Amino acid sequence: MHTFVATLLQKQSNNSTNMYFQGKKVWITGASSGIGEALCYELASQGAELILSARKGNELERVKANCPAGYKISLVPLDVSDFASIPAVAQSVLSQVGHIDILINNAGISQRSLAEETSLSVDQRIMDVNFMGSVAMTKALLPQFISRKQGHIVAVSSVVGKVGTPYRSAYSASKHAMQGFFEALRAELHSRNIDVTIISPGYVATQVSMNALKGDGQAYQQMNESTEQGLEASVFAKKMLRAISRRQEEAFIGKKEILAIYLRRFFPKLLYRILRNYRLK
Ligand SMILES: NC(=O)c1ccc[n+]([C@@H]2O[C@H](COP(=O)([O-])OP(=O)(O)OC[C@H]3O[C@@H](n4cnc5c(N)ncnc54)[C@H](OP(=O)(O)O)[C@@H]3O)[C@@H](O)[C@H]2O)c1
Numbered sequence: 001m002h003t004f005v006a007t008l009l010q011k012q013s014n015n016s017t018n019m020y021f022q023g024k025k026v027w028i029t030g031a032s033s034g035i036g037e038a039l040c041y042e043l044a045s046q047g048a049e050l051i052l053s054a055r056k057g058n059e060l061e062r063v064k065a066n067c068p069a070g071y072k073i074s075l076v077p078l079d080v081s082d083f084a085s086i087p088a089v090a091q092s093v094l095s096q097v098g099h100i101d102i103l104i105n106n107a108g109i110s111q112r113s114l115a116e117e118t119s120l121s122v123d124q125r126i127m128d129v130n131f132m133g134s135v136a137m138t139k140a141l142l143p144q145f146i147s148r149k150q151g152h153i154v155a156v157s158s159v160v161g162k163v164g165t166p167y168r169s170a171y172s173a174s175k176h177a178m179q180g181f182f183e184a185l186r187a188e189l190h191s192r193n194i195d196v197t198i199i200s201p202g203y204v205a206t207q208v209s210m211n212a213l214k215g216d217g218q219a220y221q222q223m224n225e226s227t228e229q230g231l232e233a234s235v236f237a238k239k240m241l242r243a244i245s246r247r248q249e250e251a252f253i254g255k256k257e258i259l260a261i262y263l264r265r266f267f268p269k270l271l272y273r274i275l276r277n278y279r280l281k
Pocket residue numbers: 029030031032033034035036053054055056057059078079080081106107108109110129156157158159200201202203204205206207208209211227230
């Protein structure tokens with residue numbers, strides 16, 4: 001009996017996720033790899049029309065080719081840190097697809113270096129891509145969300161957006177900045193019927209550590225054990241889409257590392273002591 005009810009509830013929950021994305025036009029940044037790529041496959045299977053962005057056009061082509069034929073998928077290669085180009089790109093997308101229902105600000109780049117060995121240009125680059133890039137994309141679409149009196153803006157932050165972690169000073173700062181911006185925006189947009197969901201992933205098994213920047217701006221190019229052992233991207237994507245479809249304000253999605261957020265809130269001194277001994281792995 002218990003299993004039957006659990007299955008029924010699971011089906012209902014899956015259906016409500018399906019219903020939410022069915023026919024919606026969803027623009028995903030960082031769609032060429034990892035979490036963004038997994039979101040594409042899951043959203044396509046749930047009937048969304050997709051607009052996929054990242055810098056590498058060939059990787060976007062690969063993702064599109066992996067989606068079942070017949071789905072509406074537009075590729076819009078862009079660099080989110082090229083702020084000046086974003087309003088024109090957004091206008092061109094809007095004139096092609098009509099409107100956007102959901103923007104997922106997922107493009108991001110991590111860091112693996114102590115603050116003392118990180119050049120200011122790397123701090124700037126990480127802030128530009130993660131924080132300013134998300135702000136620029138959001139501002140380019142905000143007028144159409146407001147005039148349509150509906151829409152959903154999603155920000156992919158991190159556990160590190162709640163907890164400053166060694167070797168990730170600029171990355172933590174960029175994700176804390178996202179938390180502040182999108183939390184304020186959520187309150188501002190409430191009366192306009194526009195939702196804002198902030199997602200804080202723990203470790204997810206993607207290329208994030210490979211692509212992370214070292215202090216000199218070179219790619220770290222190592223797969224960290226904690227990333228490798230994180231949630232599978234496809235599992236993560238399902239959980240993330242469920243949180244969005246429930247119009248949650250925020251969601252922490254990961255394994256035991258999520259506890260750090262609660263330690264930070266309720267036992268900060270204990271967390272600070274743990275973080276002093278944190279080592280890269
Ligand atoms: N994996 C984790 O453990 C983890 C944990 C917490 C938060 N996150 C966050 O999750 C998001 C996705 O990361 P991931 O784990 O999927 O890593 P990933 O596999 O390295 O993917 C990063 C994506 O961002 C895109 N990107 C990077 N710089 C860009 C730029 N300037 N303009 C446009 N697109 C850009 C990359 O595509 P191109 O190279 O083609 O541009 C790629 O599609 C990031 O915001 C990351 O901070 C990940």
